[in-house]
Amino acid sequence: MTDTGYDEWLAAIADGEGYYLACPDGHGSLPPRRSCPHCGAAELTEEPLPATGEILTFTEVHVPAPDFADEAPYVTAIASFGPVKLTGVVRDLPADEVDLGTTVSVGVDENATTGESLLVFLPASE
């Protein structure tokens, strides 16, 4: 399946050139968007995604959907990257070492079950 806008965004993250969309008021959002979800402004520009983010919450999922059967148990987290928040699977960090406030970088890996691209968080030292 092709998802124009989203696919390019994921590819940019994989290349280390991640971005988010900013409106004139500074609200952040993610593509595909034609207007700011927070204020409705139609003028959106691509801004570079910060190199690191901070985990705001996470869960270790033990009962997966079929698309994640070979990943479970896995940790899904929401992390803040400047004005946007991203949701991804935590890789290269044991579940018991994931915590609120953990600093991570964002990348793209493969879903072990489906082979599809997967947004992942990786430990970042700062």
Add this chain to the structure above:
Amino acid sequence: MTDVRIAGVGLTKFGSHPERTGRDLFAEAALAAREDAGVSRDDYEELFYGNFMGELAEKQGHQGPVMAEAAGLDCPATRYEQACASAGVAFRQAVATIRSGAADVVLAGGMERMNNLGTAEVTQSLAIAADELFEVRAGVTFPGAYALMARAYFDAFGGDSEDLAHIAVKNHANAMQNDYAQFHREITVDDALESPVVADPLSLYDACPITDGASAVVLVSDDYAERHGLDAPVSVTGSGQGGDKAALQDRPHLARTPAATKPPTPPTQTPVSAPTTWTWPRSTTASPSPRCSRSNRSASTTTAKVSARPPAARRPATATSR
């Protein structure tokens, strides 16, 4: 604007009925509500019906007319899909339609069938209420979404898994009194704490069971109730619906659900003086997947306020026109 009265209600037992079709479940609830109401079949003007995952569970879209037939009705029928608030939204639209004067009698309700699928398929089906691109592809399940909120809640306000365990214990105790409840079995805090983890910090008893069931309500205008001498002492005095961003990552608060506390829209009418008022989302929201109603993960939440008055307190017809 006319008052809206509840003329009849019907409910199936909630539980595991994997062999029963959705149309049979809804038929049971709808026919019970119709019998309770005693309204002539020809007087039903609309069916507003809520269902979330019928395409996945039964490969059945276009459920409105299917369910109107099941209910024995011949009237326009519209399905509402709003995740766990599906039947709540259907109920709300029925109230709005009667208040507007466009109809005097509406059947509202909902149905969900899930147990004909396995746990993995139900997990996948429920997850489609989350944002497909940004959440589901990152492994967010429905219990997972609540787990993300629960951990953020613990961080913001305190609390831990033991506090949640007390909720499961209380819910099971309440079910002992409820003939329609799925489980009639008391549990202890230790039972809940020791149950298998679904999505940390949530374990089995923090997550709802997978449930099949249906509910239906016959709503009528005040005038209709008076004209036909219906025994319909309960009025709907308010209805509200709030919204939020679909994906958790786009919400300003991970530990709060402001959509659940937005004021009712449109403004409630002047409430009738009532001996009892209570919020009543239980049988009118799609209880078969009550994960939403528990923590309002749903981006849309609905509530209805109803008030009961004894038939003796009912005003004569001449006093009800406004």
